[in-house]
Amino acid sequence: MKTVEFRLPQEYDKSFIVFQEIGQFFPCPWHYHPEYELVLVLKSTGRRMVGDHIGYFDAGDLVFMGPSLPHVWVNDPEFFKGEAGYQADAIVVQFVDAFLGKPFMEIPEMEAFRSFLLRSNRGMVIKGETREKITALMTQMLPMNGLQRLSSLLQLFDLLAHTTEYEYLASPGFVQNTQLKSSDHLRKINQYIMQNFQEEITLSEIAGVANMALTTFCCFFKDHYRVSFVEYLNTVRIGYACKLISEKDLNIVEAAGESGFNNLANFNRQFKKIKNMTPSEYRRTLNVV
Structure with a gap:
């Protein structure tokens, strides 16, 4: 199975990506990219593969992944056949670690989040109360612009930096790092x-x-x-x-x-x-x- 590099479009006046993927099914192939990525499934069911992990997703599934980790979300057959009765819907947030400049990521306030990013190379499924709070923030970010949007992202960072409500997905042997x-x-x-x-x-x-x-x-x-x-x-x-x-x-x-x-x-x-x-x-x- 060939892995391809796949990139989402970024608006010229935005420092990071907030993207809604909505359609009959999720079209992305088995792919990777240099950005960190947070994927929230709003509607749909199917299988997700992150590295060597194969699991199942449904509405509310929330996954965070580090750069260059291959992954794909594959909808159940009824979505491809147009028999699901509703469209697949997900929100994706992507950013590079220096999107606000390297010095910003090195300030003391970012230490806990830097540590979280180092652990994300295997991919994580986020659970519990953390998932509920992040879900609320991500759905509110879609119409936002400017500092309001950036402020919401920093709130996401804070929630991720201090949570223990997650499980690793890919194995250490797959990511080799x-x-x-x-x-x-x-x-x-x-x-x-x-x-x-x-x-x-x-x-x-x-x-x-x-x-x-x-x-x-x-x-x-x-x-x-x-x-x-x-x-x-x-x-x-x-x-x-x-x-x-x-x-x-x-x-x-x-x-x-x-x-x-x-x-x-x-x-x-x-x-x-x-x-x-x-x-x-x-x-x-x-x-x-």
């Missing part, structure tokens, strides 16, 4: 995993990289990643396998081997556990998108 602002231990651990996940990595080996005793490392890793080291490593490998299947069209056995699995049965088992579908089902899904 976590960019976490954290301790030197985490930086070394993550760098080692990303450079060596295609080979065998033992617990004692990675604990040595972190300069920790085995038990200390296991507790440290679980505290910071919220999963065990083996679970995280499998997530990285499966994400990379998805990338190989989608971008290089490798067969299942080749993708398993190149992503660090030397046992096909284990690869299939871990793929089903992490992606909720088999590798073959994942490939068929790509062919439909």
Whole structure:
């Protein structure tokens, strides 16, 4: 499945984009772009794919994505057939990180939002009260201009900067770049995993990289990643396998081997556990998108 760069039109007198996508179905292909993007579905149902994540959306779905993360929203068949009874409708907000100038993003008041942006490279589905507040702001922004519009965007930034009501979408192995602002231990651990996940990595080996005793490392890793080291490593490998299947069209056995699995049965088992579908089902899904 070929990824294309896709850009929304920006008005000459606007520093960022607020765009309403309304029609029989959402027309965008599997694509990426250099802007950060917030997508709010007002009406419609279907599947959304963000990186290697495949999920379902309906009215109220809200997703934030970092730059260059491939994605697509695919409406259910009744929309393509004109049988839904209503049009698909969504609001999209896009901006580059320096749209107000690089010095603005570096002021102390933007520190929390800068941290949020660093975490957004995997894409996030926003939930709860944060989603409700952002939905209200985005629907009000459509007719706005000037400082009123910019003020609403900064309110969005504040809500995103301080929320914990989100779930990551794409896996670390797909994006190949976590960019976490954290301790030197985490930086070394993550760098080692990303450079060596295609080979065998033992617990004692990675604990040595972190300069920790085995038990200390296991507790440290679980505290910071919220999963065990083996679970995280499998997530990285499966994400990379998805990338190989989608971008290089490798067969299942080749993708398993190149992503660090030397046992096909284990690869299939871990793929089903992490992606909720088999590798073959994942490939068929790509062919439909």
